[in-house]
Amino acid sequence: MALTVLFAAGPGYWDRYAAPLRAAFDKAGIAAHLSEEAAPETVDYIVYAPSSSLQDFTPYTRTKAVLNLWAGVERIVGNPTLTQPLCRMVDPALTEGMVEWVTGHTLRHHLWLDRYIVNSTREWDPTCPPLARERQVAMLGMGALGEACARALQALNFNVEGWSRSPKSVPGIPCHHGADGLRDVLAKADIVVTLLPKTPETENILNAGTIAGMKRGAVILNPGRGPLIDDTALLAALDNGQIGHATLDVFRVEPLPQDHPFWAHPRVTVTPHIAADTRPLTASMVIAENIRRGEAGEPFVNLVDRARGY
Incomplete structure (x- = not known):
C-alpha cells in the first residue's frame, strides 16, 4: 500500500520539489503518493517548510515524522501542536x-x-x-x-x-x-x-x-x-x-x-540570504532516506532535540 506524503512547504516550492522528490522516492524503493493536499488522518509523512500555512498538527494523528526542508527549525520547534518527530535538513x-x-x-x-x-x-x-x-x-x-x-x-x-x-x-x-x-x-x-x-x-x-x-x-x-x-x-x-x-x-x-x-x-x-540554500535534488534524497528509515523501523537522521531547540 502506498504511503501518503503531504507536501506542505508554502508557495513556490512545489514546482521545484515535486519531480526530485518523486525521483528520490523511486530510487529508494518507496511507494508513495505525494501531494499538496491530503486528508490529515491519512498522512504518513509531512515534507515541510515553516513558511507553510499548516500550523496546526493536531489532526495528523497517523503522521510518523515532519521532515523540514530548512536547516533552521526555530519557527516550528516551539509549536505546541507538533507532537510528531521533527527532522531538520542537513543537505x-x-x-x-x-x-x-x-x-x-x-x-x-x-x-x-x-x-x-x-x-x-x-x-x-x-x-x-x-x-x-x-x-x-x-x-x-x-x-x-x-x-x-x-x-x-x-x-x-x-x-x-x-x-x-x-x-x-x-x-x-x-x-x-x-x-x-x-x-x-x-x-x-x-x-x-x-x-x-x-x-x-x-x-x-x-x-x-x-x-x-x-x-x-x-x-x-x-x-x-x-x-x-x-x-x-x-x-x-x-x-x-x-x-x-x-x-x-x-x-x-x-x-x-x-x-x-x-x-x-x-x-x-x-548579501540576500544566499550563503546556503536547500537544493531540491540533494534535499529530496535526504527526505527519502528518512522515510525509508521510518518504514524500516530505523532511527531518523537529523532528529531535532526539542529541549535544545535544534
Whole structure:
C-alpha cells in the first residue's frame, strides 16, 4: 500500500520539489503518493517548510515524522501542536554552499580585497596582508556547518578555534564553550563567523558587551541567523571602529527593509540570504532516506532535540 506524503512547504516550492522528490522516492524503493493536499488522518509523512500555512498538527494523528526542508527549525520547534518527530535538513549541498560563502568572504577580508576592488582612496599602498597562518578565526557554532567551514579554513592555514554552547570535541580544532570560552575566542579573533542556531540562549550573543571584548577592527561574518547579533550594538561598534566590517547574509526581517541602516553603511556588506540554500535534488534524497528509515523501523537522521531547540 502506498504511503501518503503531504507536501506542505508554502508557495513556490512545489514546482521545484515535486519531480526530485518523486525521483528520490523511486530510487529508494518507496511507494508513495505525494501531494499538496491530503486528508490529515491519512498522512504518513509531512515534507515541510515553516513558511507553510499548516500550523496546526493536531489532526495528523497517523503522521510518523515532519521532515523540514530548512536547516533552521526555530519557527516550528516551539509549536505546541507538533507532537510528531521533527527532522531538520542537513543537505550535503547546503553545507558545500555555506563552506564556499564563508571561505570566500574570509579570504576577501583577509586579503583586503575591498580596497583594491573599490579603489576609493586612489592610494598606492603596497603593504601586503599577513599570511593566513597569522590570522585568527573564531567559529561560533560547531555543528555540521560550523565544523565543515572550520576545516576548510584550517586547510588554508588559518588559525581556527571553535565555540559552542555545550562542550564539543573536534580533532585538530581547539573548541571552547561557556561564557569564559566565548570571551576568550572573541578576544583573539581577527574574523568571527556566526553559525549558531537561534535559541533563547544564542539570541544577541554578539551584543554591546561581547563586541566590546573583541579585538579592535575585527570582522564579523554572519551567515547563521539574524537575531544572533544586536543590530544597534553592531552599528555603534562599526561607527566607532571597534568592528572593522560586517558581512551579513541573514537578518531579523527579510527581505531587509530598504530603509535599514545596514544598506548604506560603508562598513557593511549585505548579501540576500544566499550563503546556503536547500537544493531540491540533494534535499529530496535526504527526505527519502528518512522515510525509508521510518518504514524500516530505523532511527531518523537529523532528529531535532526539542529541549535544545535544534
